[in-house]
Amino acid sequence: MTVGIDLSKVRPGFQDPVHNSQSVFRAIMEAVARPGMQVTLSPAPTSPAPLCPAAGAVALTLLDFETPVWLSPAIREGEARDWLRFHCGCPLVDETEASAFAFISRADEAPPLSAFNPGDAKYPDRSTTVILQVLSLEGGSSVRLAGPGIKGERIIAPRGLPADFWDQVAENGAAFQFGVDILLVAEEGLIGLPRTVRIQS
Amino acid sequence: MAYVSVKGGEKAIENAHLWLAEARRGDPSVAEVGVDQIREQLSLAVDRVMAEGSCYDPGLAALAVKQARGDLPEAIFLVRAYRTTLPRFGGSEPVDTEKMHVRRRISAAFKDIPGGQVLGPTFDYTHRLLDFTLAAEGLPPPAPAPASETPSSWPMPTIGSVFAHEDLLEADARSEAETPFDLTREPMSFPAGRDQRLQALARGDEGFLLSLAYSSQRGWGSTHPLCGEIRLGDVAVEFVPEELGFPIEIGEVTLTECQMLSGFAGSAERAPQFTRGYGLAFGHSERKAMSMAIVDRALRHREVGEQADAPVQDEEFVLYHSDNVEASGFVQHLKLPHYVDFQADLQLIRRLRREHFERLNPVQEAAE
Amino acid sequence: MTEASPPANLAERYYNYAYLDEQTKRMIRRAILKALAIPGYQAPFGSREMPVPYGWGTGGIQLTAAIIGPDDVYKCIDQGADDTTNAVSIRKFFAKVADVATTEDTSDATIIQTRHRIPEQSLKAGQVLVFQVPQPEPLRGLEARETETRAMHAYEEYGLQYVSLYENISAYGRIAATAGYPVMIEERYLMSPSPIPKFDNPKMDDNEAILLFGAGREKRIYALPPHTRVRSLDFEDYPFEVQSWEENCALCGAEDSYLDEVVLDDAGNKMFVCSDSHFCGERRKAGHSGPMAGHQLDQTVEGNTP
Numbered sequence: 001m002t003v004g005i006d007l008s009k010v011r012p013g014f015q016d017p018v019h020n021s022q023s024v025f026r027a028i029m030e031a032v033a034r035p036g037m038q039v040t041l042s043p044a045p046t047s048p049a050p051l052c053p054a055a056g057a058v059a060l061t062l063l064d065f066e067t068p069v070w071l072s073p074a075i076r077e078g079e080a081r082d083w084l085r086f087h088c089g090c091p092l093v094d095e096t097e098a099s100a101f102a103f104i105s106r107a108d109e110a111p112p113l114s115a116f117n118p119g120d121a122k123y124p125d126r127s128t129t130v131i132l133q134v135l136s137l138e139g140g141s142s143v144r145l146a147g148p149g150i151k152g153e154r155i156i157a158p159r160g161l162p163a164d165f166w167d168q169v170a171e172n173g174a175a176f177q178f179g180v181d182i183l184l185v186a187e188e189g190l191i192g193l194p195r196t197v198r199i200q201s
Numbered sequence: 202m203a204y205v206s207v208k209g210g211e212k213a214i215e216n217a218h219l220w221l222a223e224a225r226r227g228d229p230s231v232a233e234v235g236v237d238q239i240r241e242q243l244s245l246a247v248d249r250v251m252a253e254g255s256c257y258d259p260g261l262a263a264l265a266v267k268q269a270r271g272d273l274p275e276a277i278f279l280v281r282a283y284r285t286t287l288p289r290f291g292g293s294e295p296v297d298t299e300k301m302h303v304r305r306r307i308s309a310a311f312k313d314i315p316g317g318q319v320l321g322p323t324f325d326y327t328h329r330l331l332d333f334t335l336a337a338e339g340l341p342p343p344a345p346a347p348a349s350e351t352p353s354s355w356p357m358p359t360i361g362s363v364f365a366h367e368d369l370l371e372a373d374a375r376s377e378a379e380t381p382f383d384l385t386r387e388p389m390s391f392p393a394g395r396d397q398r399l400q401a402l403a404r405g406d407e408g409f410l411l412s413l414a415y416s417s418q419r420g421w422g423s424t425h426p427l428c429g430e431i432r433l434g435d436v437a438v439e440f441v442p443e444e445l446g447f448p449i450e451i452g453e454v455t456l457t458e459c460q461m462l463s464g465f466a467g468s469a470e471r472a473p474q475f476t477r478g479y480g481l482a483f484g485h486s487e488r489k490a491m492s493m494a495i496v497d498r499a500l501r502h503r504e505v506g507e508q509a510d511a512p513v514q515d516e517e518f519v520l521y522h523s524d525n526v527e528a529s530g531f532v533q534h535l536k537l538p539h540y541v542d543f544q545a546d547l548q549l550i551r552r553l554r555r556e557h558f559e560r561l562n563p564v565q566e567a568a569e
Numbered sequence: 570m571t572e573a574s575p576p577a578n579l580a581e582r583y584y585n586y587a588y589l590d591e592q593t594k595r596m597i598r599r600a601i602l603k604a605l606a607i608p609g610y611q612a613p614f615g616s617r618e619m620p621v622p623y624g625w626g627t628g629g630i631q632l633t634a635a636i637i638g639p640d641d642v643y644k645c646i647d648q649g650a651d652d653t654t655n656a657v658s659i660r661k662f663f664a665k666v667a668d669v670a671t672t673e674d675t676s677d678a679t680i681i682q683t684r685h686r687i688p689e690q691s692l693k694a695g696q697v698l699v700f701q702v703p704q705p706e707p708l709r710g711l712e713a714r715e716t717e718t719r720a721m722h723a724y725e726e727y728g729l730q731y732v733s734l735y736e737n738i739s740a741y742g743r744i745a746a747t748a749g750y751p752v753m754i755e756e757r758y759l760m761s762p763s764p765i766p767k768f769d770n771p772k773m774d775d776n777e778a779i780l781l782f783g784a785g786r787e788k789r790i791y792a793l794p795p796h797t798r799v800r801s802l803d804f805e806d807y808p809f810e811v812q813s814w815e816e817n818c819a820l821c822g823a824e825d826s827y828l829d830e831v832v833l834d835d836a837g838n839k840m841f842v843c844s845d846s847h848f849c850g851e852r853r854k855a856g857h858s859g860p861m862a863g864h865q866l867d868q869t870v871e872g873n874t875p
Binding site: 210211213214278281282284285286287288289385386387388389390391517521526527529530531532533534535537538539540541542544545546547548549553556 | 584585588589590592593596613614615616617618619620622623624625627647648649652653654655656657658684685686703713714715716741742745747748749764765766767768786788789812814827828829830844
Binding site: 018019022032063123150 | 596
């Protein structure tokens with residue numbers, strides 16, 4: 001169903017889809033393998049607002065007709081939505097728990113993490129990956145992380161998170177093997193917070 | 202003489218490939234076989250490669266047969282590895298075998314059925330005597346077959362419609378899923394739906410399915426099958442392009458379809474009825490379609506409350522082991538070097554033997 | 570040591586970059602991310618037919634194809650050696666379809682694909698080690714049914730594995746497992762390390778690199794992020810131990826590497842050489858030598874056949 005998209009207004013995606021999505025994926029893979037480590041997604045597309053370039057790069061790299069996507073209200077309106085449908089061909093879903101990927105444009109639009117699909121006991125990989133846009137990946141209050149992918153501990157300080165975000169992350173991690181996996185994005189940067197991450201007090 | 206194992210691989214591979222090409226060509230004083238000759242004159246080999254290769258393209262399948270030197274599982278593998286790289290435009294509409302242009306159609310259940318019995322091009326009643334006239338090449342082509350057997354009706358009624366008014370045969374259960382399960386995109390999962398099972402069987406090795414069907418007939422999970430109908434012919438394939446919104450015909454495929462009938466004594470909720478097993482294969486592949494139908498029916502034991510203790514009724518066993526590309530690869534990978542693992546085993550067995558003899562003979566041990 | 574890859578032969582580019590189509594790569598990439606998020610868990614994926622047979626490394630090849638780019642430097646080993654036939658064949662495949670530079674040097678490589686070994690030299694951040702896995706299920710030898718073993722992992726029911734190890738001790742006086750020795754990941758998922766000798770098991774614990782495991786025929790991907798806790802199963806009174814040799818490498822004299830036994834004749838003569846051909850070659854270049862230095866294997870082991 002491509003009805004209703006004004007193709008003349010859809011911004012371009014990757015210039016070179018094969019090689020751009022490869023280099024972006026490698027950065028995302030390093031970020032998920034090393035939770036808390038900030039990576040730059042390059043080249044990132046000039047995705048339409050409110051999607052930041054990093055969120056756009058994640059979408060172009062990982063979404064297609066096999067991934068049901070949930071969008072927070074600000075993304076669901078207008079240009080960003082058409083851009084995702086055109087470039088990724090991804091089905092959009094209204095229920096958070098039916099999504100393979102969820103894009104949240106800002107903290108005040110974020111449903112609780114528990115609203116998303118935590119996976120199945122036998123297939124915990126069927127959980128939602130949540131892409132949460134924040135104001136900045138730096139400059140907020142510090143949190144110390146530990147777990148697989150981290151030697152000792154790693155300190156991060158993203159700014160613009162939902163109020164009780166770290167409590168939710170801790171709760172998400174406590175339910176392992178269930179849980180969602182989170183990608184924090186701002187501008188062209190990304191930090192991975194898979195369900196294995198532990199918050200150090 | 203020194204024995205150097207598999208080192209020096211690069212040169213060895215190159216030489217092996219050259220040798221293979223030479224062996225494929227055979228005696229150069231004999232004319233090279235053409236892909237078109239294979240497609241036209243070894244058409245049943247081509248059909249099997251298309252069926253198990255999951256790709257309907259007689260020209261490509263004939264090329265694969267040539268490249269594989271006639272080794273059909275190898276040709277099937279070539280076609281699969283090509284097919285998997287092709288972009289996907291979407292799924293076709295279900296083909297309607299009732300509207301098949303039938304070349305062969307038989308039923309073992311009735312002496313005559315609507316549409317008639319049409320023997321068509323079959324080996325069934327030939328005497329298996331080597332025909333030495335075929336060895337003498339250059340004979341004029343055989344005369345066209347008499348048209349008396351041309352099927353009389355189109356659409357050709359199916360065995361289901363023959364039974365329809367009495368409800369003696371279970372109705373075809375349509376899958377509820379909009380798009381059927383696709384094994385080429387998702388791994389096997391259990392319990393398997395009938396769509397997943399039929400796809401696995403359609404791609405499955407003919408020999409494996411034949412043996413399973415045979416084991417069932419011999420009593421290892423018997424379903425007392427009877428051949429309700431086999432039909433062979435061409436059907437139209439239709440596709441709905443997104444931009445048009447209505448189906449258009451994109452081509453024709455030759456299919457063999459088999460409906461096996463089995464009894465069902467009935468239960469508290471269901472009246473006694475005939476049940477069916479279904480087989481479908483690209484091209485002319487009766488052995489495959491019949492075996493598939495028997496195995497399909499045997500695997501439906503849960504639906505009809507049959508006791509299940511035979512291999513043919515074990516879904517995981519049958520579906521996991523029916524793919525000859527997987528099976529052939531894994532069996533033959535034992536040719537690859539395993540000397541790291543073997544060294545580990547060798548070391549362990551030497552140690553266990555030493556300990557064994559020390560236990561048996563502690564005195565001598567002390568004396569040493 | 571890095572060889573330039575042959576220029577892309579456009580006439581031969583009948584296939585996609587890195588062979589797989591983009592949708593398949595996305596599907597595998599998604600599976601890799603979930604596998605990294607659940608270390609040791611076997612994520613199902615829609616494995617495709619590859620142009621090499623199942624058992625020849627189709628899982629590893631699909632992983633490599635999904636992550637590789639033209640800036641990568643690719644190394645491929647089988648039994649630890651770069652020059653084994655299958656390693657040569659796979660390395661050539663990626664040089665051809667992915668336009669990558671290839672190397673035999675462990676430290677130069679960004680992606681190392683392996684069958685049955687982990688290189689002797691420590692890996693570092695930025696490297697990815699891709700394992701070819703014939704059977705991803707560590708419990709398969711004890712329970713043939715996938716439906717059963719999947720439930721065992723889901724509910725962390727690993728009693729069967731311990732019973733089997735214990736029976737092994739009763740029969741042989743030790744844990745008589747040699748390759749593919751099961752490991753526990755972060756005290757949650759039991760994992761098969763693929764048929765590497767247990768000599769290599771300790772290298773997985775707290776490794777610097779990303780470890781990816783691909784089983785093509787069985788259609789499973791699993792992964793270990795760097796610095797993951799990997800414990801080889803054992804008992805307090807029967808602790809895990811690795812293989813050791815009385816001999817040193819006949820060529821480079823190494824005392825601490827995994828050795829292959831090379832049968833020299835049918836009179837029982839043999840020599841032991843490093844299974845890791847690059848490691849052995851580097852040692853010899855640095856001036857180390859073993860009791861049979863100068864043997865004809867000296868030329869071939871390193872893959873420098875003229």
